[in-house]
Amino acid sequence: MVFGGFASHSVAARIDDARPALIVSADAGARGGKILPYKKLLDDAIAQAQHQPKHVLLVDRGLAKMAWVDGRDLDFATLRQQHLGASVPVAWLESNETSCILYTSGTTGKPKGVQRDVGGYAVALATSMDTIFGGKAGGVFFCASDIGWSSATPISFTRRCWQAWRLLFTKDCRRTRTAGSGGKLSRNTRLTGCFPPRPRFAC
Known part of the structure; x- marks a missing residue:
C-alpha cells in the first residue's frame, strides 16, 4: 500500500521493492478540488520500474480518462459482474504470514516496506x-x-x-x-x- 500523493519515480521505487504480481488502482483521485490522474502516474511508474507487474486492476470512478494497456489492465467492474453471487472459499493463513506491506514516505532514505x-x-x-x-x-x-x-x-x-x-x-x-x-x-x-x-x- 502506498500514499496516493507520490510522484511516479517514488511509486516505481516501491514497485521494485515489493515486486507485486498485481497492482490495484483507481483512475484518479481528488484533492483540494483538483483531479489527480492516478492511472497516468501509475503507467509512468511502471515504465520506470525494473519489475513489471503481470496485471493492473482498475476501479474506474469516472473522474479522468485513462489509457488501457491490452493484456495487462483489468476492469474491476467487469470482473465483479462476472463473479457476483459466486462462492469463494476462504484462504486460511498462518498468524505469522504477511497481511500487507505499508511503505514509509522515504524521507530518511530508501523507502521501507513495513510488513504487517x-x-x-x-x-x-x-x-x-x-x-x-x-x-x-x-x-x-x-x-x-x-x-x-x-x-x-x-x-x-x-x-x-x-x-x-x-x-x-x-x-x-x-x-x-x-x-x-x-x-x-x-x-x-x-x-x-x-x-x-x-x-x-x-x-
Whole structure:
C-alpha cells in the first residue's frame, strides 16, 4: 500500500521493492478540488520500474480518462459482474504470514516496506479500537484519513477484523470542507468515534 500523493519515480521505487504480481488502482483521485490522474502516474511508474507487474486492476470512478494497456489492465467492474453471487472459499493463513506491506514516505532514505502479519495485526486492531477509541458494537466510526497513511490503515481495516463498526467515506471528496464540516458530519450520522488525520479536522 502506498500514499496516493507520490510522484511516479517514488511509486516505481516501491514497485521494485515489493515486486507485486498485481497492482490495484483507481483512475484518479481528488484533492483540494483538483483531479489527480492516478492511472497516468501509475503507467509512468511502471515504465520506470525494473519489475513489471503481470496485471493492473482498475476501479474506474469516472473522474479522468485513462489509457488501457491490452493484456495487462483489468476492469474491476467487469470482473465483479462476472463473479457476483459466486462462492469463494476462504484462504486460511498462518498468524505469522504477511497481511500487507505499508511503505514509509522515504524521507530518511530508501523507502521501507513495513510488513504487517495476519495474527498480530488483527489482535492489535481489535485491542486498539476497544482501549483507545472505546468502540462498541453498533457504533458509527469515521476515519478521516488516507487509507495509505500508516496511522489510518489499521483503523480503516478494523471493520474487516472486528464486525462491530461501520466506516463512512465521503462520496464526493472534491467538495471543500468548511469550519462546520466535522460537526455536521457528527450530527447527521450520530458518530460515536472519529479518527482525524490532523488537528485541523475536529470531530
